Amino acid sequence: MKKIVFIGAGSMAEAVIAGIVKQGVIEPQQVYVMNKSDDERLISLQNKYGISIVCKNKEALKTADLVVLATKPKDIHQAMSDIRPLLTTQAAVLSVIAGVSIETIENGLGTRPVARSMPNTSATIGKSATGVAMNNAVDETLRKHVLGLLEAIGLVKEVEEDDLHAVTALSGSGPAYVYYLAEALEEAAIAKGISKDVARSLIIQTLEGAAAMMKETGTEPAELRKNVTSPNGTTEAGLKALEGRLFKEAIGECIDKATARSRELGAQS
Known part of the structure; x- marks a missing residue:
């Protein structure tokens, strides 16, 4: 993975960013973050972890290898509408949003590799308990990349997508x-x-x-x-x-x- 872009800058996004940066999974300069409106929050994350802020024209999205969806559930449709025209067909998606299905993401961002996960905030110290489900477009190489990313923030278990609701209740919350x-x-x-x-x-x-x-x-x-x-x-x-x-x-x-x-x-x- 050469470039990861986080869509959303809330507590879960920060937990994952902190985990992967502290564990050395990826260099901070390869991690980008954007959100809807809170520039102070973006600057805070940049200063804290050494990551980059997606500029106004969203150039970083055009060369993203992986997009991490980390918005609030109510904001996901607008976020996907905003970024879809900028993504290449090869860009994969990892969601950390509770309750949002792979089908919803496919409908919003087109047919592409999608992994839906449910980490918890212990990702910040590398102790998350995460469940993940992937669609059929995820090949073995990408699967290993996604699992490696999530393993850097704690324990990971692959599950059927429908089981993620219970995983959310158990380890997410x-x-x-x-x-x-x-x-x-x-x-x-x-x-x-x-x-x-x-x-x-x-x-x-x-x-x-x-x-x-x-x-x-x-x-x-x-x-x-x-x-x-x-x-x-x-x-x-x-x-x-x-x-x-x-x-x-x-x-x-x-x-x-x-x-x-x-x-x-x-x-x-």
Whole structure:
């Protein structure tokens, strides 16, 4: 890939840009970014990562090898209408927009290689969990390029396109759920007299350690949970409180609602 152009300069675009630049996947000067109106945002990204801003006549699009669609879903049709006349037929597309189908992108930008992905904001530190689906126009060489790009920002799993709605709910939105859990743990700890700094450190290490146990041991989460839970002990008392609040049901509804919203966004696009 000699030139990558980002259409959109929001948090997800920055997360991917930060990941690929920090991981050395591509030189910063080969990365271009544009958005609808916020010049200050573009200048900020340029100063922070050393990337280039697409000039007013959009010359960079004419020689782009890969276009990364990173607008808000409501802006995608106008964005595609604006850039379509400038793209070569060889330019491939990678979308990181929730809910926007490959078919919608093909309709908006013509028949060309398209990969639809759902990274999360942990891409900024190279720890994203990303699902990706590709159309039949993506050959093996391009497939490897796309996977290499996404692997530079974390874990990547190829899935069927329809499964991306659930992937969006699980790993796309997932960091927010984990942060919400951390918020709740921290507030509860502070209420018990633990200082914020101590609580924060203990929570981060606890989350990190639990994730590492699942990853490194390969043990089922249910088994790991049982290993921590002594009969009539403190952990069992806490788990009973979660069960009483229908914790699993709440998580299930959380994923259901987020999946449904992804489908709604797709239907609107």
